[in-house]
Every structure is written in structure tokens, then in C-alpha cells.
Amino acid sequence: MLKLIELSGSPFQIGQTLGKFGAQAAHSYLIKSPSWHSVMAWRGSAAAKAMADLTEQHFPGIRQELLGLADGLQLPPDDVFLWNCRGDVWSMSPDGCTTVQLPLSGGPRITHNEDGDPGFAGHCGLGLFAPSVGPRFASFLYPASIPGHTFAVTAAGLAMTVNNLRSRQVAIGLPRMVLTRALLNQSAVxxxxxxxxxxxRAGGFHLSLAQRGLPELYSVEFNAMGVSAQAIRQASLHANHVIHPGMAGFPQVVTDSSLHRQQRGDALLDGTQTDPLAILADQSNREFPIYRDASDDSDNENTMATADIHVGADRVNWQVYERPGRPPRYTLADADLA
Structure with missing residues (x-):
């Protein structure tokens, strides 16, 4: 069951609450997992120190949130920071996702499968954030991670979903999860x-971005080498690899799952299927489905939740589903965050 938690106070206090929320899953599963040990190979590295120093320099509030997270988790701060840099040091971190992007006359619609480590099933949540500094927002939460690298809506009317990109070329820069957390403090696309x-920038992500009151829907790919922001003019889908022409040529990992989800989604959008929830529930390819719930998933990822976000002229309405075909677990609006 997807838990709903409320978080408020200073960045450190919010981080502490996040840590306490995820502590049981972190100690019973995460720190024993191959994913954790793969990332911890970077302990004490010059890259880890440089990313921490850059975070403190550019976003001291987010650095405090990470320190609070470690305190709540009762884990070493350097380890927790490094875990939140997992996609910057390891191209195969278990973070997936698929997004359908619809530029509609009544305002953009962004529908998103949040895919992550199956070991976190039953331990994720939806957080309602009321920070002492910065706008209020809601975000999907994984144990031991700061918000903002999944799907989120802010009181300022900014809607964002995030897909993993597996870049083979990273640089000394700000961690991608720190950057997307910082975007939730912005008031406009x-x-x-x-x-x-x-x-x-160190690693990279794909983002879908839209703003209450604006008709534009943006698809954004970024990595250490560049940033590509495209206004979406027709129904589109994005999985977990770079597809913008302006980003072509940068070395990346394209898994079979990501490739097949992209191809299947494109085919559905080019055909008669226009319901994004049906597209994201598709399992016609049992080996590489769009909706992923197999214990032997090829990328070790399962769909944790689906968000359906409608960005209108005067409000953002959204639903969060735990399983296809079932009623939404949560129905929210940006006005609920004020």
C-alpha cells in the first residue's frame, strides 16, 4: 500500500522525517542489496567529494536535507549522499519509468509509470511537503532518497515526471537527483x-514539464554533455534512453526493456490507442512489458505506481494509481498544497 506522509519544517527536519519513513526498508533490504554495494564502491572517491562540495556550494538547503535524511535513517551521511548519486556513478541503477505526454487543447496531460527496485514494493509513499523555505509540493517517495526524481506537483502549479537515463559519460558536477530536487523550488518551467x-551536471534524466496556465508541454533530456528541451506538439512516449536528435551520439546504455517499451508505446500512439492509462498498463510483450510486475524483470524494476496529471488553465488535477484497472489510491490538486 502506498503510504501518505506529511513533512514540514527546515530542510534538516524534512530530511529527518524522510529518513524515519524509509529506515525500516533501508536496514532490512537496501543496505544488503547488490545495488547498494555497487554504489558504495565509490566511497571516499574524489568524485563523491566533489559532488558533495558542489551541492553545498549551489544548494545548501538540499545538502541539509540529505544530512537530515542520513540522521533519520541512522546511516553514515557520506553513504546516504552517495546513494543519492547512484545514477551519476553507476549507469545500471534500478530506476526506470515510462511517460506518455499528451499536448491537449485543455492543457497538457502527463501520465507516468514509476518503475523502481521491486525490493521497495510496499515501502514507498506519497509525500506532502510544507518546507519552511520554498514552495509546498507533493512527490512520490522511495526509502533513503530525497524527493523530486520521480513524479511531483508543486503549489506553484509546476508538474514534473522523471525518467532514468543511463549515460555512459558523466562528469564532475551536481548529482542529477539534487538538480531535480532543486527544480521543485522553481515557480515556472x-x-x-x-x-x-x-x-x-554529473548524470542525466529525462523530464516531462508543464505549468498551470500555460499550454506548453516540454520534454527535457539532460546529461553531463548537454540539455535538450523540446515542446511536445503531438502525443509522445518516453522510456529510459535519449531520443532527442540534439542529444544523439552521446554514449548511453539502452536496455532491451527500454527499447521495447519505447517501440511498443510509439506503435500504440500511432495506432488507435489514445488512452495513456491503457498504454501504460500494456503487457502484450510478456518479456518486455510497459507495465512491469515480473519477479524476473530484465532490468530488475517493477512499476510502483502510476500518476495521471492534468495541467489546466487554473489548476493541476492528478490521480495516483497502485494497479491498472483499479480506482486511484489518491486524487489531488495543486490547490490542496496551498
Whole structure:
């Protein structure tokens, strides 16, 4: 069951609450997992120290949130910070996702499968954040991770979903999860894109971004080498590899799952299927389905939740589903965050 938790206070206090929320899963599963040990191979590295120093320099509040997270988890701060840099040091971190992007006349619709480590099933949540500094927002939560690298909606009317990109070329820069957390403090899409363009970047993500009151829906790919922001003009889908022409040529890992989900989604959108929830529930390819619930998934990822976000002229309405075909677990609006 997807838990709903409320978080408020200073960045450190919010981090502490996040840590306490995820502590049981972190100690019973995460720190024993191959994923954790793969990332911890970077303990004490010059890259880890540089990313921590850059986070403190550019986003001291997020650094405090990470320190609070470690305190709540009762784990070493350097280890927790490094875990939140997992996609910057390891191209095969178990973070997936698929997003359908619809530029509609009544406002953009973003529908998103949140895919992650199956070991976190039953331990994830939806957080309602009321920070002492910065806008209120809601975000899907994984244990031991800061918010903002999944799907989120802010009181300012910014809607964002995030897909993993497996870049083979990273640089000394700000961790990608720190950057997307920072985007939740922005009041407009163009400000968010500006943060990405102006920052030194380590790893990369794909984002879908839309803003209450604006008709544009943006698909954004970024990594250490560049940032590509495209306005979506027709129904589109994005999985877990770079597809923008302007980002072509950068070395990346394209898994069979990501390739097949992209191809199947494109085919459905080019055909008669226009319901994004049906597309994201598709399992016609049992080996590489769009909706993933297999214990032997090829990327070791399962769908944890589906968000359906409608960005209108005066409000953002959204639903969060735990399983296809079932009623939504949560129905929210940006006005609920005010």
C-alpha cells in the first residue's frame, strides 16, 4: 500500500522525517542489496567529494536535507549522499519509468509509470511537503532518497515526471537527483530549464514539464554533455534512453526493456490507442512489458505506481494509481498544497 506522509519544517527536519519513513526498508533490504554495494564502491572517491562540495556550494538547503535524511535513517551521511548519486556513478541503477505526454487543447496531460527496485514494493509513499523555505509540493517517495526524481506537483502549479537515463559519460558536477530536487523550488518551467542549463551536471534524466496556465508541454533530456528541451506538439512516449536528435551520439546504455517499451508505446500512439492509462498498463510483450510486475524483470524494476496529471488553465488535477484497472489510491490538486 502506498503510504501518505506529511513533512514540514527546515530542510534538516524534512530530511529527518524522510529518513524515519524509509529506515525500516533501508536496514532490512537496501543496505544488503547488490545495488547498494555497487554504489558504495565509490566511497571516499574524489568524485563523491566533489559532488558533495558542489551541492553545498549551489544548494545548501538540499545538502541539509540529505544530512537530515542520513540522521533519520541512522546511516553514515557520506553513504546516504552517495546513494543519492547512484545514477551519476553507476549507469545500471534500478530506476526506470515510462511517460506518455499528451499536448491537449485543455492543457497538457502527463501520465507516468514509476518503475523502481521491486525490493521497495510496499515501502514507498506519497509525500506532502510544507518546507519552511520554498514552495509546498507533493512527490512520490522511495526509502533513503530525497524527493523530486520521480513524479511531483508543486503549489506553484509546476508538474514534473522523471525518467532514468543511463549515460555512459558523466562528469564532475551536481548529482542529477539534487538538480531535480532543486527544480521543485522553481515557480515556472522556464526557470526550471534554466537551472539545468546553468548548472554543472554529473548524470542525466529525462523530464516531462508543464505549468498551470500555460499550454506548453516540454520534454527535457539532460546529461553531463548537454540539455535538450523540446515542446511536445503531438502525443509522445518516453522510456529510459535519449531520443532527442540534439542529444544523439552521446554514449548511453539502452536496455532491451527500454527499447521495447519505447517501440511498443510509439506503435500504440500511432495506432488507435489514445488512452495513456491503457498504454501504460500494456503487457502484450510478456518479456518486455510497459507495465512491469515480473519477479524476473530484465532490468530488475517493477512499476510502483502510476500518476495521471492534468495541467489546466487554473489548476493541476492528478490521480495516483497502485494497479491498472483499479480506482486511484489518491486524487489531488495543486490547490490542496496551498
Amino acid at each position: 522556464q526557470d526550471a530549464i534554466g537551472v539545468l542549463r546553468g548548472a554543472p
